[in-house]
Amino acid sequence: MTAISSGGVQDSSAIRQLGAYLDAQPFNRRHALIVATCGVGFMFDAMDFQIMALVAPAIAKEWNLAPGALGLVLSATVLGMLVGSYLFGIVSDRFGRRFGFMATIALVTLFSAVCAFCASPVQLAIARFFVGLGIGGFTPVDSAVISEFLPARLRGRAISITFLFFSLGAFLAALLATFGMRDLGWRGLFMVGAAPAILVLFVRWLIPETPRFLLSRGRTDAARQAASWIADNASAPSLSDTGSPPDEQPASSKNLLGAALAEVVELFSATYRRRTIVAWAIWAFYLFSYFGMLLWLPTLLTKYKGVPPAQVFPFIMGFLACGVAGRLFCSLLIDRFGRKAMVTIAGLGAAVLAVVFGMQDGLTGLIAAGYAYAFFQDMGASAVTPLAPEQYPTRLRATGAGWAAGAGRLAAIFAPIAVGLVVETSVTAVFFILAAGFLGAAAIAQIFAQETAGLLLEDLEDGDGSNALGEAPRPEAKRAVTQLRPRPLTDQTS
Incomplete structure (x- = not known):
C-alpha cells in the first residue's frame, strides 16, 4: 500500500476501488441534484453581479457619486472575486468541499441582502467585497464537487452546464432590471436577487462531503456512506480502512497557514x-x-x-x-x-x-x-x-x-x-x-x-x-x- 501525507492518498486499492465505483454509476437523480444546485448557485451569482452593473447609474445619481468613486464601488466586487478564488480553493482543500459549498452561497446570499440596506458608498463597497468573495469561491469549490461526484464520461458536460447558468443569470438580471427597476428601485432588486438563494443554501446543506475527499482524509466509513448516497443509496464498495492521517489532528492557526502555503508551493x-x-x-x-x-x-x-x-x-x-x-x-x-x-x-x-x-x-x-x-x-x-x-x-x-x-x-x-x-x-x-x-x-x-x-x-x-x-x-x-x-x-x- 502507498501512503501520502498531508491528506494525500492513503491506500491504492481503496482509491482505485472508490474511483471505479463512482465512475461506473449511471446518471441518477443525485447527480442531477448536484449539477442543478451548482448551476442555480452560479445563476444567482451572475444575477447579483449583473444587477450591480445595471443599477450603478441609479446609485451614482442617488448618492451623487463621481465616476471614480463609482468605479471603486464596482471594483470591490471584482477584488472580492479575486481573493475568493484564491482563498476558497485552499479552504476547500483543507476543510472540505462541503464547507466551501455552504460558505460561498451563504456569503452571496447574506451580503447581497445587506447591499439593499447600505447607507453610503463605503458600506456598499464593503458589502460588495464580501459578495465577491462568495462569487469567486464558486469556481474552485463547485468544479471540485462536480469533478469528484460525477462519472468521468459526464464530468466536462456537467461543469459546462453549471457555467451555462452563469450566462442565464446575467440574462435574467437584465430582464429583472428592465421590468422591476421602476417599481422596486435598486435596493429592491438586490433583495429580489438574494431571496431565492436562501433555498439554494438549504439544498446544499443536504449534499454530503465528496467521497474522494473523505477517503483522502482517511475517513473510510464516511466515504462509503457518501458513495452510497451518490449512487442513490445503492450498496457502497467495501474499502480498506486506512485510518486517520496525521493532518486530521487538531492544528494551530500557524500550522494551518503553513499547510496552506505548502499546498500553493x-x-x-x-x-x-x-x-x-x-x-x-x-x-x-x-x-x-x-x-x-x-x-x-x-x-x-x-x-x-x-x-x-x-x-x-x-x-x-x-x-x-x-x-x-x-x-x-x-x-x-x-x-x-x-x-x-x-x-x-x-x-x-x-x-x-x-x-x-x-x-x-x-x-x-x-x-x-x-x-x-x-x-x-x-x-x-x-x-x-x-x-x-x-x-x-x-x-x-x-x-x-x-x-x-x-x-x-x-x-x-x-x-x-x-x-x-x-x-x-x-x-x-x-x-x-x-x-x-x-x-x-x-x-x-x-x-x-x-x-x-x-x-x-x-x-x-x-x-x-x-x-x-x-x-x-x-x-x-x-x-x-x-x-x-x-x-x-x-x-x-x-
Missing part, C-alpha cells in the same frame, strides 16, 4: 509545474479578452459604433442569449471531442469574429458578427473551466482550480484598463488585442494542455503521466477518450 513542484503554468495561462489569456469585451461592450457600441442608446439594451439581450446558446453547445460536445478541441475551436472562432465585429459600422453587421462572436466566446469560457480541477489530485484540486481562476480574475481586472488606454488611439486595435488573447488561449491549450476528457481522476493525478500512487496509467484509461461516449444527461435518471 506544491502547485509549482516538478510534478505539477507545467500543468499549473498552462492552466494559469489559458485562464489569463481567455478571461482578459472575455471581460475586456464584456465590460466595454455598451461603451463601444454607443460611443464608437454609433448605436443609439435605446438600441443598446436589446442588442445586449441578444448578445447574452447567444452566449447561453454557446455554452449549451459546449456542454453537449465537450466530453465527446475533448477540452483541448473545444477551447481551440472556440478561441479561434472568437478571435476571427472579434476582428470582424470591430470592422462593422451598421447595426445589421454588428448584430450578425457580435452575436456569432458571443456564441464562440461563451462556448470557450465553458470549455476552459473543467481543465484546472482535472489537473490535480484530490488534496490539491480546489487549490489548483482556485488559483487558476485567480489568474483569470487578475487578467480580467487589467483588461478594461488596457482597452481604455488603447481605444482613444485606435478602436480597431482594441479588437485585434482582444483577438490576440483568444488566439493565445487556443494555442496554449492545443500545444501544451493535457487532454482529460473521459479519463478517471485517479489516472490524472501526476504530471508525468503516472497517477498519485506512482503507477503508470492503466491501459483502459488511455483508451477512455475514444471508448467512452457521453450518454444524454437524462439517461437512467430515477
Whole structure:
C-alpha cells in the first residue's frame, strides 16, 4: 500500500476501488441534484453581479457619486472575486468541499441582502467585497464537487452546464432590471436577487462531503456512506480502512497557514509545474479578452459604433442569449471531442469574429458578427473551466482550480484598463488585442494542455503521466477518450 501525507492518498486499492465505483454509476437523480444546485448557485451569482452593473447609474445619481468613486464601488466586487478564488480553493482543500459549498452561497446570499440596506458608498463597497468573495469561491469549490461526484464520461458536460447558468443569470438580471427597476428601485432588486438563494443554501446543506475527499482524509466509513448516497443509496464498495492521517489532528492557526502555503508551493513542484503554468495561462489569456469585451461592450457600441442608446439594451439581450446558446453547445460536445478541441475551436472562432465585429459600422453587421462572436466566446469560457480541477489530485484540486481562476480574475481586472488606454488611439486595435488573447488561449491549450476528457481522476493525478500512487496509467484509461461516449444527461435518471 502507498501512503501520502498531508491528506494525500492513503491506500491504492481503496482509491482505485472508490474511483471505479463512482465512475461506473449511471446518471441518477443525485447527480442531477448536484449539477442543478451548482448551476442555480452560479445563476444567482451572475444575477447579483449583473444587477450591480445595471443599477450603478441609479446609485451614482442617488448618492451623487463621481465616476471614480463609482468605479471603486464596482471594483470591490471584482477584488472580492479575486481573493475568493484564491482563498476558497485552499479552504476547500483543507476543510472540505462541503464547507466551501455552504460558505460561498451563504456569503452571496447574506451580503447581497445587506447591499439593499447600505447607507453610503463605503458600506456598499464593503458589502460588495464580501459578495465577491462568495462569487469567486464558486469556481474552485463547485468544479471540485462536480469533478469528484460525477462519472468521468459526464464530468466536462456537467461543469459546462453549471457555467451555462452563469450566462442565464446575467440574462435574467437584465430582464429583472428592465421590468422591476421602476417599481422596486435598486435596493429592491438586490433583495429580489438574494431571496431565492436562501433555498439554494438549504439544498446544499443536504449534499454530503465528496467521497474522494473523505477517503483522502482517511475517513473510510464516511466515504462509503457518501458513495452510497451518490449512487442513490445503492450498496457502497467495501474499502480498506486506512485510518486517520496525521493532518486530521487538531492544528494551530500557524500550522494551518503553513499547510496552506505548502499546498500553493506544491502547485509549482516538478510534478505539477507545467500543468499549473498552462492552466494559469489559458485562464489569463481567455478571461482578459472575455471581460475586456464584456465590460466595454455598451461603451463601444454607443460611443464608437454609433448605436443609439435605446438600441443598446436589446442588442445586449441578444448578445447574452447567444452566449447561453454557446455554452449549451459546449456542454453537449465537450466530453465527446475533448477540452483541448473545444477551447481551440472556440478561441479561434472568437478571435476571427472579434476582428470582424470591430470592422462593422451598421447595426445589421454588428448584430450578425457580435452575436456569432458571443456564441464562440461563451462556448470557450465553458470549455476552459473543467481543465484546472482535472489537473490535480484530490488534496490539491480546489487549490489548483482556485488559483487558476485567480489568474483569470487578475487578467480580467487589467483588461478594461488596457482597452481604455488603447481605444482613444485606435478602436480597431482594441479588437485585434482582444483577438490576440483568444488566439493565445487556443494555442496554449492545443500545444501544451493535457487532454482529460473521459479519463478517471485517479489516472490524472501526476504530471508525468503516472497517477498519485506512482503507477503508470492503466491501459483502459488511455483508451477512455475514444471508448467512452457521453450518454444524454437524462439517461437512467430515477
